[in-house]
Amino acid sequence: MATLKDGIAIAGLNFLSLILVTLLYVITIWIPYLNVGTTIAMASLPAELAKGNMINPLFIFEGKYRKNMGEFFILMALMSGAIGVGFMFMGIPGIVIAIAWNFAAVLFVDKDMPALDALRESNRITYGNKWRIFGAEFLIAFALCIAVAIIGALFSIGEISWLKAIGTIINVILIIFIVPAIYGVDASIYRQLTEAPKAEESKVEAPKAEEPKAEEPAAEEAPKAKAPRAKKAKEE
Numbered sequence: 001m002a003t004l005k006d007g008i009a010i011a012g013l014n015f016l017s018l019i020l021v022t023l024l025y026v027i028t029i030w031i032p033y034l035n036v037g038t039t040i041a042m043a044s045l046p047a048e049l050a051k052g053n054m055i056n057p058l059f060i061f062e063g064k065y066r067k068n069m070g071e072f073f074i075l076m077a078l079m080s081g082a083i084g085v086g087f088m089f090m091g092i093p094g095i096v097i098a099i100a101w102n103f104a105a106v107l108f109v110d111k112d113m114p115a116l117d118a119l120r121e122s123n124r125i126t127y128g129n130k131w132r133i134f135g136a137e138f139l140i141a142f143a144l145c146i147a148v149a150i151i152g153a154l155f156s157i158g159e160i161s162w163l164k165a166i167g168t169i170i171n172v173i174l175i176i177f178i179v180p181a182i183y184g185v186d187a188s189i190y191r192q193l194t195e196a197p198k199a200e201e202s203k204v205e206a207p208k209a210e211e212p213k214a215e216e217p218a219a220e221e222a223p224k225a226k227a228p229r230a231k232k233a234k235e236e
Contacts, residue, residue, distance in 0.1 A: 011184025047110035049187035
């Protein structure tokens with residue numbers, strides 16, 4: 001629930017921008033070559049939101065996102081192939097692999113990682129966090145499905161065609177408006193997973209500053225060594 005609240009807060013800061021960038025992506029998805037760059041740019045959204053950056057909807061058209069399209073295709077082929085095979089084994093392995101590699105595309109763009117490195121890193125940071133990721137994203141999807149089902153049922157009463165059309169339009173608008181929440185939750189999870197190792201490293205390195213204290217006993221031993229010499233001097 002904390003992740004959901006954080007994700008919705010992140011989405012709220014860029015709500016209008018996320019709506020516009022989603023519409024631009026849907027409108028231009030049919031344009032060859034351009035759609036590759038926009039798809040890669042959309043994959044970088046969780047990372048940009050996690051950093052607190054304000055989103056410019058036109059950023060998806062920047063040419064830099066088409067620079068590594070070949071490597072991106074390799075990444076997508078590896079992911080879809082492995083997940084597809086996983087679903088052949090009663091589905092559950094496919095879901096686990098999909099969650100484990102959920103941030104591979106984000107890391108590919110954000111950290112400029114090769115395809116295999118992005119898959120390995122995504123698997124590493126999601127290890128031990130798969131239930132949290134699944135739970136947060138499942139709740140959003142479940143809420144959307146319930147809302148769509150209710151609207152569909154209400155506007156299909158009487159089998160009136162124009163009423164059904166209105167219900168369909170409302171559902172499309174609802175899906176578009178839920179997109180910012182999905183990206184916001186992904187951004188929240190990505191920020192938590194990528195910042196956690198940094199916090200652990202700082203905790204491990206902190207005790208090193210106390211190491212000089214080990215030299216203090218040497219200063220206390222020096223006066224004790226000189227005490228016997230003073231007694232000999234008095235006897236003489």
